[in-house]
Amino acid sequence: MRDTVIEVTDLRKRYGATDAVAGIDLDIERGEIFALLGPNGAGKSTTVEILEGFRGRDGGEVRVLGEDPGRAGRAWRARVGVVWQKETLVPKLPVRDVVRHFAGYYPLADDPDEVIERVGLTHKSKELAESLSGGQLRRLDVALGIVGRPELLFLDEPTTGFDPKARREFWELIRSLAAGGTTIVLTTHYLEEAEALADRVCVIAHGRIRAIDTPAALDGRASRQATVSWREEGERREVRTDEPTRAVAEMAGRFVGEIPELSVHRPTLEEVYLGMINDDHVAEEAPV
Amino acid sequence: MNTWTTDPTTTTATALPSPPSRGRPPGALRLGLSQGWVEIRTFSREWEGVLFTFALPAVILTLFATVMGGMFDMGMPAVDYFLPGLMAMGLMSVSFQTLGVSIATERDYGMLRRLRGTPMPASAYFVGKTILVLFLALGQVVLLLGVARLFFDATLPTTVGAWATMAWVFVLGTVACSLLGIAVSSMARTPQAASAVVTFPFLILQFVSGIFVPVMALPEWLLNLASLFPLLWMAQGMRAAFFPEAMAALEPSGAWDLPMVALALGIWCVVGLAVTLTTFRWKTRKDG
Numbered sequence: 001m002r003d004t005v006i007e008v009t010d011l012r013k014r015y016g017a018t019d020a021v022a023g024i025d026l027d028i029e030r031g032e033i034f035a036l037l038g039p040n041g042a043g044k045s046t047t048v049e050i051l052e053g054f055r056g057r058d059g060g061e062v063r064v065l066g067e068d069p070g071r072a073g074r075a076w077r078a079r080v081g082v083v084w085q086k087e088t089l090v091p092k093l094p095v096r097d098v099v100r101h102f103a104g105y106y107p108l109a110d111d112p113d114e115v116i117e118r119v120g121l122t123h124k125s126k127e128l129a130e131s132l133s134g135g136q137l138r139r140l141d142v143a144l145g146i147v148g149r150p151e152l153l154f155l156d157e158p159t160t161g162f163d164p165k166a167r168r169e170f171w172e173l174i175r176s177l178a179a180g181g182t183t184i185v186l187t188t189h190y191l192e193e194a195e196a197l198a199d200r201v202c203v204i205a206h207g208r209i210r211a212i213d214t215p216a217a218l219d220g221r222a223s224r225q226a227t228v229s230w231r232e233e234g235e236r237r238e239v240r241t242d243e244p245t246r247a248v249a250e251m252a253g254r255f256v257g258e259i260p261e262l263s264v265h266r267p268t269l270e271e272v273y274l275g276m277i278n279d280d281h282v283a284e285e286a287p288v
Numbered sequence: 289m290n291t292w293t294t295d296p297t298t299t300t301a302t303a304l305p306s307p308p309s310r311g312r313p314p315g316a317l318r319l320g321l322s323q324g325w326v327e328i329r330t331f332s333r334e335w336e337g338v339l340f341t342f343a344l345p346a347v348i349l350t351l352f353a354t355v356m357g358g359m360f361d362m363g364m365p366a367v368d369y370f371l372p373g374l375m376a377m378g379l380m381s382v383s384f385q386t387l388g389v390s391i392a393t394e395r396d397y398g399m400l401r402r403l404r405g406t407p408m409p410a411s412a413y414f415v416g417k418t419i420l421v422l423f424l425a426l427g428q429v430v431l432l433l434g435v436a437r438l439f440f441d442a443t444l445p446t447t448v449g450a451w452a453t454m455a456w457v458f459v460l461g462t463v464a465c466s467l468l469g470i471a472v473s474s475m476a477r478t479p480q481a482a483s484a485v486v487t488f489p490f491l492i493l494q495f496v497s498g499i500f501v502p503v504m505a506l507p508e509w510l511l512n513l514a515s516l517f518p519l520l521w522m523a524q525g526m527r528a529a530f531f532p533e534a535m536a537a538l539e540p541s542g543a544w545d546l547p548m549v550a551l552a553l554g555i556w557c558v559v560g561l562a563v564t565l566t567t568f569r570w571k572t573r574k575d576g
Contacts, residue, residue: 028305031304052405054401054404054571074313074407074409075310075312075313075407076404077406077407078310078313078407079307080304080403080405081311081405082403082405084398084402084405086396086398088397088399088401088402089394089397089398089399089402090402091326091329091330091399092330092333092334093329093330095328097326097329102406104314104319104322104405105313105314105319105406105407105408106310106313106314106406107310107311107312107313107314107407108308108310108311128333138559143555144402148407148425149308151307153309173530179305180302180304180305181305181307200315219375262407279541
C-alpha cells in the first residue's frame with residue numbers, strides 16, 4: 001500500500017510578474033527523507049512554505065497529510081513540525097522551560113527532557129535560551145520542531161552554523177526520526193548533507209523541478225563516465241571511461257608496483273548539481 | 289553509524305511504526321493561562337521593560353511629591369494632585385506601551401510565525417497577553433497607591449462610588465489602550481521603529497492629557513486634539529474618583545463629565561478592536 005504524505009500537482013505561485021513556482025509535481029512517501037536543492041530564489045522556500053500552510057498558492061492541487069495546508073486546522077498542525085530557516089525568538093526562559101511550554105501546545109508531546117537530550121542540549125537545559133550560541137539555538141529550534149511528535153517535519157536549512165561534529169550528530173537524529181516513521185522534508189545548501197541523508201533529492205531551478213532522483217542516480221550520475229587519472233613520465237594523465245576497472249587493470253600491467261597518484265573519480269553530487277544549475281544559466285542567457 | 293550503512297531499500301521495505309494516535313488538542317483557556325504565565329516570567333526578566341513601563345510612574349510620583357512638596361499651589365498636596373494622572377499614565381504604559389513594543393518585536397523576530405507553526409489557537413496568544421496586562425495593570429495600581437499612601441500619606445478615595453469609578457475607568461482605559469497597542473504594533477516595520485512609534489505619541493499625550501500639566505492650561509485646539517485620545521479621558525475619570533468635588537471646577541467643562549469619559553473610552557475600545565482585527569498580522573510584511 002502506498003502511503004503518500006505529500007501530493008502536489010501543478011503547483012503555481014506568482015509574485016508580481018515573476019513565476020516563483022511554475023508548475024511543480026511532487027509525491028513524498030511516509031518515512032522518506034526528501035531533500036530540496038536549488039539556488040537562492042529558485043522557489044524552494046516558497047514551495048515549502050505553501051506545503052507548511054504559511055503561504056497561499058495561485059494554482060495547483062496540494063495535499064499534505066490528506067488535507068489542504070491552506071485550510072487545515074489545529075489537528076493538522078499538531079501532526080506537522082516546522083524548523084524555520086532563521087533561528088527565531090524564543091521566550092526568555094531556561095531552555096527546559098521553553099521546550100516544556102511548547103510541548104504543552106500539542107495533544108501528544110514527547111518528554112521535554114528527552115527531546116533536549118536528543119538534540120544534545122542537556123548540559124544547557126537550565127540556562128537561558130538567549131545565552132545559547134548560534135548552533136545551540138538551532139538545536140533548540142529543532143527540539144521545538146519535534147517535541148510534538150510530528151508525522152511530517154519540515155527542516156529549512158537546519159544545520160547552518162553547525163560544526164562538522166554537530167552536523168553529523170544532527171544527521172543521526174534525523175535518520176532516527178525517519179526510521180520511526182517521520183517524513184522529513186529538508187532544504188539545504190550542503191550537498192554533502194543531502195547525499196548523506198536523503199532518500200531522494202529534488203533540484204528546483206526557476207520555479208520548476210530540474211531533476212528528482214536518489215542522490216546516487218541524480219542526472220545519470222551513477223552511469224556517467226569515470227575519470228581515471230595518474231602520473232606518468234612526469235605529467236598528469238587522465239582518461240574518461242565507462243569501464244574504470246578495466247582501465248586500471250590494464251595500467252597495472254604497465255607499472256611495476258603502485259601506479260603513481262592513481263585516482264578513480266566519478267562526478268560528486270555537487271558537480272552534478274552545479275552542472276545542472278549552470279546549464280540553466282547558459283540556456284537562459286542564450287540568444288533566442 | 290549503523291543507520292549509515294543500512295541499505296535504504298530495506299528500511300522502506302520494513303513496516304514503519306504507524307503514526308501515533310492523538311487526542312484533542314489542549315483547550316484554548318488552559319493554553320492561554322500557561323501562555324500568560326510565560327509572558328509574566330518573560331516580562332519580569334527584562335529590567336528595561338520593568339523600569340520604563342512599570343516603575344516609571346511611581347518614580348515620577350516620588351520625585352514630584354518630594355521636590356514640589358513645599359511649593360505646590362493647587363490647593364492640595366502634590367502627591368494627591370499627581371496621583372490620579374499618574375495612575376492613568378501607568379495603566380496606558382503597561383497596556384499600550386508594553387503590547388505595542390512586545391508584539392512588534394515578537395512579530396519581527398519570527399516568534400509569532402513560530403507560534404503559528406504550532407497547534408496553539410490564536411485566542412490563547414491573546415489570552416496570554418490579556419493576563420500579562422491585567423497582572424501589570426493591577427500591579428501598577430497597587431504600586432502607585434502603595435507608594436502614595438505609605439510614603440507620602442496621600443488621600444485615597446473613601447466612598448464606594450469613588451472606588452467604583454476608579455474600577456470602571458481602569459477596565460475601560462486598559463482595554464482601550466491594550467487594543468490600541470496591538471494595532472500600533474502592526475504599523476512598525478522593525479522593532480526599533482516600534483519603540484519610536486509607541487513611545488513618541490505616548491510621551492506627547494502625557495503632556496497634553498493633564499498628567500503633568502493641568503488641561504485648563506492647554507490652548508483650545510490642543511485640548512480638542514488631545515480629547516481625541518483615551519489618555520485624557522482616563523486621567524479625567526481618575527481625577528473624578530480621587531479629587532474632592534470642588535476640583536471639578538478646574539475641568540474644561542467645569543464638571544467631571546463621567547458619561548462622556550465612559551463614552552470616549554467605550555468608542556476607543558470599539559475602534560481599537562476593529563483596527564486590531566483588520567490589521568493584526570502573524571508575519572512581517574516581507575514574509576508575504
